[in-house]
Amino acid sequence: MSKKGAMVASHGHGSGHSVKATGGAGRSKANNRFLVKLTVISTLGGLLFGYDTGVISGALLYMGEDLNLTPLSEAVVVSSLLFPGAAFGALLGGKLADALGRRGALFVCAVLFLVGAAITAVAPNVPIMVAGRILLGFGVGAAAAVVPLYLAEMAPVDARGRMVTINELMIVTGQFLAFATNAILDAIIDDPNVWRWMLGIATIPAVALFIGLFFLPDSPRWYAVRNRLDDTRRVLNLSRPPAEAGEEYNIVAEHARRDVDEDKGAAMRDLRAYPWMRRILWIGCGLATVQQATGINTVNYYAPTILESTGLGASASLILTVTVGVIAIIGTVIGIILLGFINRRPLIITGFIGVAAGHAVLAVSFLLPESNFRSYLILAAMLLVVFFVQTFIGTLVWLLLSEIFPMTIRGFAMGIAVFVLWTVNAAISFAFPPLVATLGATLTFGLFALINTGSIFFVAKFAPETRGRSLEELEDNFRTHDAGHFVHEAPAGVRGG
Numbered sequence: 001m002s003k004k005g006a007m008v009a010s011h012g013h014g015s016g017h018s019v020k021a022t023g024g025a026g027r028s029k030a031n032n033r034f035l036v037k038l039t040v041i042s043t044l045g046g047l048l049f050g051y052d053t054g055v056i057s058g059a060l061l062y063m064g065e066d067l068n069l070t071p072l073s074e075a076v077v078v079s080s081l082l083f084p085g086a087a088f089g090a091l092l093g094g095k096l097a098d099a100l101g102r103r104g105a106l107f108v109c110a111v112l113f114l115v116g117a118a119i120t121a122v123a124p125n126v127p128i129m130v131a132g133r134i135l136l137g138f139g140v141g142a143a144a145a146v147v148p149l150y151l152a153e154m155a156p157v158d159a160r161g162r163m164v165t166i167n168e169l170m171i172v173t174g175q176f177l178a179f180a181t182n183a184i185l186d187a188i189i190d191d192p193n194v195w196r197w198m199l200g201i202a203t204i205p206a207v208a209l210f211i212g213l214f215f216l217p218d219s220p221r222w223y224a225v226r227n228r229l230d231d232t233r234r235v236l237n238l239s240r241p242p243a244e245a246g247e248e249y250n251i252v253a254e255h256a257r258r259d260v261d262e263d264k265g266a267a268m269r270d271l272r273a274y275p276w277m278r279r280i281l282w283i284g285c286g287l288a289t290v291q292q293a294t295g296i297n298t299v300n301y302y303a304p305t306i307l308e309s310t311g312l313g314a315s316a317s318l319i320l321t322v323t324v325g326v327i328a329i330i331g332t333v334i335g336i337i338l339l340g341f342i343n344r345r346p347l348i349i350t351g352f353i354g355v356a357a358g359h360a361v362l363a364v365s366f367l368l369p370e371s372n373f374r375s376y377l378i379l380a381a382m383l384l385v386v387f388f389v390q391t392f393i394g395t396l397v398w399l400l401l402s403e404i405f406p407m408t409i410r411g412f413a414m415g416i417a418v419f420v421l422w423t424v425n426a427a428i429s430f431a432f433p434p435l436v437a438t439l440g441a442t443l444t445f446g447l448f449a450l451i452n453t454g455s456i457f458f459v460a461k462f463a464p465e466t467r468g469r470s471l472e473e474l475e476d477n478f479r480t481h482d483a484g485h486f487v488h489e490a491p492a493g494v495r496g497g
Contacts, residue, residue: 026241027156034238035155039163041212042150043170044205045106045143048113050174051202052081052136053297054325057304058182058318059195063129066192073126075430080130083426085137086144087419093142094415101218102150102411105142110210112139114203121200136202137422145418148402149410153219156240157470161339164402168395169332176325183318220249221407221471224256232256251472255407271409276478280404281413283462288421290455291397294355295448296389297425298432299324299382306382310375320379327383331390343467344396345459351392352456358385359449366441403466406475 027035056078063069069077089112096105112135119132147167155163181201185194217238223231232252236245271277299306303324307317338347361381368374405413435444466474 043167044209045147046167046170047174049140050171051178054175054178059198062195079426079430081133081137085134086141086422089138089141090145090418091415093145094411097146097411103218105146109139109143113206117202121196145414152402153221164399165336165395172328179322179325224252284417285420288417292424293451294389327386328390331387335391335395347392348396351388354388356449356452359445363442363445
C-alpha cells in the first residue's frame with residue numbers, strides 16, 4: 001500500500017478496490033473551502049454540547065437559593081440533562097439520522113438546543129428547569145450521535161480523523177466558554193439571578209447552527225443507501241478531486257447495492273441475523289462505557305463544588321475552574337495532532353494509564369490537612385485527569401464510534417452506543433455526591449483509579465485499529481473476521497486520517 005492510499009479489502013466476491021487518498025494535495029481550493037464550511041457549521045452542535053453540559057457547574061452556585069434546591073433536587077437538575085435527556089436523545093438522534101438524514105437530524109438538534117436553553121433561562125421552579133434540561137439533553141444526546149457520524153461520512157479518508165476530532169475540540173471549547181462565561185458574568189453582574197444569563201447565552205449558537213445547516217448537503221453514504229446516487233456523486237465531488245471522488249463513488253455505490261441485495265434496512269433484524277454486527281455494537285457500547293468511567297464529568301460538573309469544599313471561595317472556585325477548560329482545549333489539540341502520526345489503540349491505552357494515575361493522586365490529596373497547598377494539589381490532579389482524557393481518550397473514542405459501525409445500521413448503532421455513554425455518564429454524575437458523602441473523597445477517587453486500570457485491559461483486548469482505512473474497508477474487515485479476530489494494526493506506511 002502506498003503512503004497516500006488506503007486499500008479497500010475484498011468484498012467477499014473476489015473484487016477489490018482502492019481509494020487513492022490525495023492527502024489534501026490534490027484537493028482544489030473549492031474542495032477545501034467546502035470542508036472548512038462543513039466542519040465549522042456542523043460542529044456548532046459540539047459547541048452547544050459542551051456549553052450546555054459545562055454551564056451548570058457555575059449556575060449551581062447561584063440557582064440553589066432562587067429555586068430552593070435540596071441536595072436531591074440539585075442532583076436531579078444536573079443529571080436530568082444526561083438521563084433521560086441525552087441518553088434517549090442519542091437514540092432519537094440515531095433514528096432521525098437514518099430516517100431524515102444526518103443534516104435533517106441536526107436541524108432537529110438546533111431546535112431542541114434553542115427551546116431548551118430558553119426554558120432553563122426563565123425557569124421559575126425546579127419542575128420547569130428539569131423539563132428544559134431534559135429538552136437540552138435530547139439535543140446534546142442527538143448531536144453527540146449525529147455530528148461525528150456526519151463528519152466521518154463526509155470526510156475524505158486522509159482527513160477523517162482530523163475532521164471528526166474537531167468536534168471534540170468544539171465540545172471542550174464549549175465547556176471552556178461555559179466556565180469563562182460563568183466567571184465573567186459573576187464578575188460583572190451583581191445579581192443572584194446571574195445564573196439565568198449563564199444558561200440563556202446558549203441560544204446564540206443554537207440559532208447559528210440552525211441557519212448554517214441550510215448551506216450544507218447530506219451525507220453521500222446516506223444518499224447511496226436510499227438509491228440517490230446522483231446526490232452521492234455530487235456531494236463527493238464537492239470535497240474530493242474528480243479522480244478520488246469517482247473511485248470512492250464506485251465503492252460506496254457497490255456497498256449500497258450489496259446492502260439492498262441482502263434486504264437490509266431494519267437495524268434490529270440485521271443485528272439478529274449478523275453476529276459480526278452484534279459484536280461491533282457490543283465493542284462500541286464497551287468503548288462508550290469506559291470513556292465515561294474515566295470520571296471526566298465529575299470534574300466538568302462538580303469542579304467548582306469540589307474546589308469550594310477545599311476551603312476556596314465561590315468566585316475563586318469559578319475562576320480556577322476556567323483552567324479545566326483551558327487544559328481540555330490544549331489536550332484536545334495535542335490529541336488531534338498525535339492521531340495523525342500514531343495509531344488509535346496505543347493512544348487510548350496511554351490515556352487510561354494517565355487517568356488511573358490522576359485519580360490515585362486525587363485520592364491521596366484528600367488525606368492531607370486542609371490548606372492552600374491541598375486545594376491546589378487537588379486542582380492539579382483534576383487537571384491531570386482532564387489532560388489525559390481529552391488528549392488520549394475522549395477524542396479517540398468518539399472517533400472510533402463514528403468509524404466502526406456498518407453503513408446500514410450506522411445511525412441506529414451510534415445511537416445505541418451513545419445511549420449507553422450518556423446512561424453511564426448520568427449514573428456516575430448522580431452517584432458521585434452520595435458516594436463522596438458515604439465513602440469519602442479518598443475512597444471514591446481510589447475506586448475510579450481501579451476502574452480505569454480495568455479499562456486498560458478492555459481496550460487492549462477489544463478495540464480495533466481504524467487508522468488509514470476507509471469506512472467500507474473497515475466494514476469488510478469486520479464481516480470477514482467475525483470469529484473474534486480483529487486487525488489491530490494500521491496498514492503499513494499509513495499517514496494521517
